[in-house]
Amino acid sequence: MTGLVLSVRDVHKRFPGVKALDGVDLEVQAGEVHALLGENGAGKSTLLKILSGAQRWDRGEAALNAVPLDPNASPRDRQRLGLITIYQEFNLLPFMSIAENLFLGREPTRRGFIDWRTLHDNARALLASIGLDVDPRREVRHLSVAHQQMVEIGRAVAQQAKLIVMDEPTAALSGREVEILHGVMRELKARGASFIYVTHRLDEVKQVCDSYTVLRDGRFVARGQVSDVQIRDLVNLMVGRDVEFAKLVRRTRPGAALLAVQGVSRARDLSGRHAMALQDLSIDIRAGEILGFAGLVGAGRTELARIIFGADRCDRGVLYLSGAQMSPLRSPKEAIRAGFALVPEDRKQQGCFLEQSITHNITLPSLKRISRWGIFVDEAKERQLVDTYQAALSIKMANPTVAIGTLSGGNQQKVLLARCMALKPKVLIVDEPTRGIDIGAKSEVHQLLSSMAESGIALIIISSEMSEVLALSDRIVVFREGRISGTLDAQDASEAKLMQLMAISAAATERAAG
Amino acid sequence: MSGDLVGWLRRYGTSLFLVALIVFFGLENSRFLSIRNVTNILTEVSIYGIIAVGMTFVILTAGVDLAVGSLLAFAGMAGAYAMRALGADYTLSWLVAMSTATAVGALVGYLQGKTVTLFNVPPFIVTLGGLTIWRGATLILNDGSPISGFDASYRWWGTGAIAGIPVPVLIFALVVAMGFITQRYTRYGRYIYAVGGNPEAARLNGLDVPAIITSVYLIVGALAGLAGFLLSARLGAAEAVGGVGYELRVIASVVIGGASLAGGRGGVGGTIIGALLIGVLTNGLVIMHVSSYWQQIVIGLIIVAAVAFDTYAKSRR
Numbered sequence: 001m002t003g004l005v006l007s008v009r010d011v012h013k014r015f016p017g018v019k020a021l022d023g024v025d026l027e028v029q030a031g032e033v034h035a036l037l038g039e040n041g042a043g044k045s046t047l048l049k050i051l052s053g054a055q056r057w058d059r060g061e062a063a064l065n066a067v068p069l070d071p072n073a074s075p076r077d078r079q080r081l082g083l084i085t086i087y088q089e090f091n092l093l094p095f096m097s098i099a100e101n102l103f104l105g106r107e108p109t110r111r112g113f114i115d116w117r118t119l120h121d122n123a124r125a126l127l128a129s130i131g132l133d134v135d136p137r138r139e140v141r142h143l144s145v146a147h148q149q150m151v152e153i154g155r156a157v158a159q160q161a162k163l164i165v166m167d168e169p170t171a172a173l174s175g176r177e178v179e180i181l182h183g184v185m186r187e188l189k190a191r192g193a194s195f196i197y198v199t200h201r202l203d204e205v206k207q208v209c210d211s212y213t214v215l216r217d218g219r220f221v222a223r224g225q226v227s228d229v230q231i232r233d234l235v236n237l238m239v240g241r242d243v244e245f246a247k248l249v250r251r252t253r254p255g256a257a258l259l260a261v262q263g264v265s266r267a268r269d270l271s272g273r274h275a276m277a278l279q280d281l282s283i284d285i286r287a288g289e290i291l292g293f294a295g296l297v298g299a300g301r302t303e304l305a306r307i308i309f310g311a312d313r314c315d316r317g318v319l320y321l322s323g324a325q326m327s328p329l330r331s332p333k334e335a336i337r338a339g340f341a342l343v344p345e346d347r348k349q350q351g352c353f354l355e356q357s358i359t360h361n362i363t364l365p366s367l368k369r370i371s372r373w374g375i376f377v378d379e380a381k382e383r384q385l386v387d388t389y390q391a392a393l394s395i396k397m398a399n400p401t402v403a404i405g406t407l408s409g410g411n412q413q414k415v416l417l418a419r420c421m422a423l424k425p426k427v428l429i430v431d432e433p434t435r436g437i438d439i440g441a442k443s444e445v446h447q448l449l450s451s452m453a454e455s456g457i458a459l460i461i462i463s464s465e466m467s468e469v470l471a472l473s474d475r476i477v478v479f480r481e482g483r484i485s486g487t488l489d490a491q492d493a494s495e496a497k498l499m500q501l502m503a504i505s506a507a508a509t510e511r512a513a514g
Numbered sequence: 515m516s517g518d519l520v521g522w523l524r525r526y527g528t529s530l531f532l533v534a535l536i537v538f539f540g541l542e543n544s545r546f547l548s549i550r551n552v553t554n555i556l557t558e559v560s561i562y563g564i565i566a567v568g569m570t571f572v573i574l575t576a577g578v579d580l581a582v583g584s585l586l587a588f589a590g591m592a593g594a595y596a597m598r599a600l601g602a603d604y605t606l607s608w609l610v611a612m613s614t615a616t617a618v619g620a621l622v623g624y625l626q627g628k629t630v631t632l633f634n635v636p637p638f639i640v641t642l643g644g645l646t647i648w649r650g651a652t653l654i655l656n657d658g659s660p661i662s663g664f665d666a667s668y669r670w671w672g673t674g675a676i677a678g679i680p681v682p683v684l685i686f687a688l689v690v691a692m693g694f695i696t697q698r699y700t701r702y703g704r705y706i707y708a709v710g711g712n713p714e715a716a717r718l719n720g721l722d723v724p725a726i727i728t729s730v731y732l733i734v735g736a737l738a739g740l741a742g743f744l745l746s747a748r749l750g751a752a753e754a755v756g757g758v759g760y761e762l763r764v765i766a767s768v769v770i771g772g773a774s775l776a777g778g779r780g781g782v783g784g785t786i787i788g789a790l791l792i793g794v795l796t797n798g799l800v801i802m803h804v805s806s807y808w809q810q811i812v813i814g815l816i817i818v819a820a821v822a823f824d825t826y827a828k829s830r831r
Contacts, residue, residue, distance in 0.1 A: 309718075311717070311718060331717075331720075331722075332717055332718050332719070332720050333720040333721070333722060335720070336719075336720035337720070342718060344715075344718055349712075349714065349715075350712075350714050350715055350718055351715055351718075352712070352715065353707070353708055353711040353712050353715060353716075353778070354711070354712070355711055355778055355779060356707060356708070356711060356778075360704060360707070360708075364704060364705075364708055364716075364719050364721075365719040365720050365721075367701040367704060367705075368701065371700075371701045374701065375700055375701060375702070376699050376700055376701075377699060377700065377701055377704065379699075419719075
C-alpha cells in the first residue's frame with residue numbers, strides 16, 4: 001500500500017509573542033510509522049494540536065488523503081476523518097468500562113437503547129484483534145498505564161483510524177510493555193494504518209519507525225528514511241549546530257570543593273510523573289566552576305537538578321555542602337536558605353509571576369532581608385536592590401513597575417537571573433539558560449553566567465544546546481536514561497564525544513553486548 | 515468599543531456604576547441620601563464588608579470560603595455563650611465575647627485551611643461542609659434559641675457611635691486599612707499574590723505555600739468571628755440564624771470588585787466598592803418598594819454581568 005496519507009506544507013502558527021511554528025512540512029505515507037522528532041519547544045506539541053483540531057493554524061496547507069483539511073475544524077471533525085490523536089494524558093473515562101470507552105458515542109442500539117450484549121461482543125473481538133486479553137466490562141481506571149494505552153489504540157481502530165498520532169506513548173511504559181505496544185503498531189501497520197510517533201527515546205525510532213521528520217525552533221529541518229540514518233545524526237539534527245558559541249575564557253580558576261552529591265537514586269514512578277528511574281547519580285562541583293549537564297530531555301539532568309534544589313524527592317542520596325554532610329533538601333525553602341538558587345526550565349510556568357511587576361518578580365525570595373521587622377517591605381531598599389541588578393544585568397525595561405509578562409523572553413530570563421543573584425547564592429542552577437530567546441540576548445546571558453562564576457559562585461548549567469554547554473562549562477556531566485554516562489573536562493570535550501555519550505541507548509548497548 | 519474604553523471601563527466601571535446608582539436612588543427618593551439612611555447602609559455593609567476583606571485574600575490565593583455566614587453565627591454565639599458563662603452584667607463582658615468570637619473564628623478558619631492543604635481537598639468542598647457543620651454547631655450550642663441580655667457596653671459595639679459615625683463602620687474602616695496595608699506594604703501581602711498567581715513558581719522561590727494558604731482561611735475566619743460579635747451587639751442577641759446567606763454577599767463583593775476566582779488578581783480597594791454596591795442596591799430597592807424577591811434577581815444579574823464584562827475585556831487584550 002502506498003500513497004500520501006498526510007501532507008502538511010509550510011504551516012505557520014503564532015502565539016502572542018512567540019512563533020510556535022514557522023514553516024513546517026510533514027509527509028506521512030500509507031502504512032508507515034513516521035517519527036516526529038525535536039527537542040522541547042521545537043514545535044512538536046503545537047503541530048500535534050493543529051493536526052488534532054485542538055488549535056487552528058494561521059497559514060499553510062494540510063491534506064489527509066489528498067483532501068484539504070479545514071483549519072477551523074474541531075477535534076471531533078478530525079476524528080470523523082480518521083485522524084486520531086492519543087495524548088500522553090489519555091482521554092479515557094476512568095469510571096466507565098473498557099467496552100463503553102471503545103465505542104463511546106457509537107454504541108450499538110436496539111430500539112433506541114444500548115445493546116449491551118452486542119457492545120461487549122464487539123469489544124471482545126476488537127480487543128482480541130489487538131492482542132489485549134482483558135474483560136471489556138472492567139472499568140478503565142483499574143487498568144495499568146500500558147493497558148489504558150491499548151484501549152486508546154483500540155478506540156482509534158474502532159473509529160477506523162487512517163492516521164494515529166501518538167505523543168510520547170512509551171514515556172511511562174516498561175521495556176516489556178514497549179515491546180507489546182510496538183507489536184500492536186506493526187500489526188495495525190500491516191493492515192494499512194499509519195502512525196505519527198513522537199518520542200525522545202531515539203533507539204525506539206530505530207526499532208519501530210520507517211521514516212522521520214525533525215523540527216527545530218518551530219521550523220522544518222529534515223526528513224528521511226530511518227534506515228538511512230544513524231541515531232547520532234538525528235541528535236545532531238534535533239539539537240542543531242547553526243549557532244556556534246565562542247568558548248568563554250574566564251579570568252579565574254575554580255576554587256575549593258563546594259558541593260558534592262552522591263548516590264542519588266529514584267525508582268520509576270508508575271503514575272508516569274517520573275517515568276525514568278534515576279540510578280546512582282553523583283556529581284561534585286567547586287566554587288567558581290561551571291558544571292554543564294548534557295543529555296536528552298528526560299535523561300535525568302533536570303530531574304537531578306530539581307532533587308538537589310529540594311523541588312522533588314529522591315529515594316536515596318547524600319549531599320555534602322562545603323564538606324558538611326546533609327540529607328537531601330526537603331523543599332526549595334530549605335535549599336534557598338542553604339545557599340542554592342534555581343532558574344527553572346520553564347520560564348512561564350515555573351519562573352515568572354506574569355501579572356506581577358518586574359520589581360516584585362525580582363525581590364520575592366529576598367523580601368525577608370529587605371523588610372522592617374520582617375513584616376513591612378522597605379521600598380527604598382527594594383528599589384536599590386532592583387536598580388543594582390537591573391544595571392548589572394542590563395535588563396531593558398520601561399520601568400520596574402510594569403508587568404514581567406510584557407518583556408521579551410531574553411529580558412524575562414535576565415529578571416529571573418537577577419532574582420537569583422539578589423539571593424547571593426553559593427550554588428546557582430540554571431536550566432536551559434537561553435531557551436526561546438534571541439541570539440544577541442543569548443550571548444549576553446552567557447557573559448553574565450561566566451562572570452557569575454568568576455565571582456565565585458558554583459554554577460550548574462543544563463542545556464539541550466551542546467554548543468552552549470561546551471562554550472560555558474569547565475566540566476560536562478552527560479546523562480543517558482537516568483544514569484550518568486560520562487564526565488568530560490572541557491578541553492577534552494567535543495560535540496562528537498557528547499553525542500556518543502548522550503545518544504546510544506543503554507538498552508541498545510546491552511543488546512549489542514548480549 | 516475601542517480598546518482604551520474597554521480598559522477604562524474595566525478599571526473604573528464598577529465605581530462608575532456605584533456612583534450612578536447613588537445618584538439614581540437619590541433622585542428617585544429624597545430619603546435615600548438622608549443621614550439616617552446613609553448611616554444605615556454603611557452599618558449594614560460594614561458587617562459583611564469586614565468578612566469581605568478577609569475573603570479577598572482567600573480568593574487571591576484561588577480559594578473560596580463558603581462557610582463564613584455559618585461561622586459568623588457560630589462564633590457570635592460562642593462569644594455570647596462564653597460571656598454568659600462567666601456570669602451576668604460584669605464590666606468588660608463585651609471583651610470576653612469579642613475575643614472569644616474572634617478566637618473561635620480564627621481556630622475554625624485554621625482547621626478549614628489545614629484540611630484544604632493537608633488532605634488536598636478543594637476549598638469549595640471543605641467550606642461547603644463547613645457551611646452546614648457550623649450552622650448545626652450553632653444550633654446545638656444553645657438549643658437553637660438566641661442568647662440575649664447584653665449590657666450597654668456590649669451593645670455599644672453594634673449601636674453606638676463616635677462623632678456620629680457608627681462603631682461597626684469605624685471597625686470596618688480599621689479592618690480595610692489593615693487589609694490595604696497588608697496587601698500593599700507587607701511581605702505577607704506579596705506572598706499571597708505570588709501563591710495565587712503561580713503556586714509552583716511560589717514554591718520554587720522558597721515560599722511555604724501550604725502555610726500561606728492556611729493563613730488566609732485563619733484570617734477570614736477571625737474576621738467572620740469579629741463580624742459575628744458586632745452583629746450580635748447590633749441586634750442585641752446572638753441568633754442561630756444570624757448571617758444566613760452572607761457567604762454569597764461576601765463572595766459577590768470580592769468578585770464584583772474585580773478579583774479573579776483563578777487567583778492572583780484583585781484587591782481590597784475593589785472589594786470595598788463591590789460591598790458598597792451591593793449595600794446601596796439592596797437598600798435602594800427597598801426604599802423604592804421593590805420586592806425582596808426581585809432584589810435577589812437584580813443582585814444575581816449584576817454579579818454575572820460584572821464577571822462577564824471582565825472576561826470580555828480580558829479576552830480583548
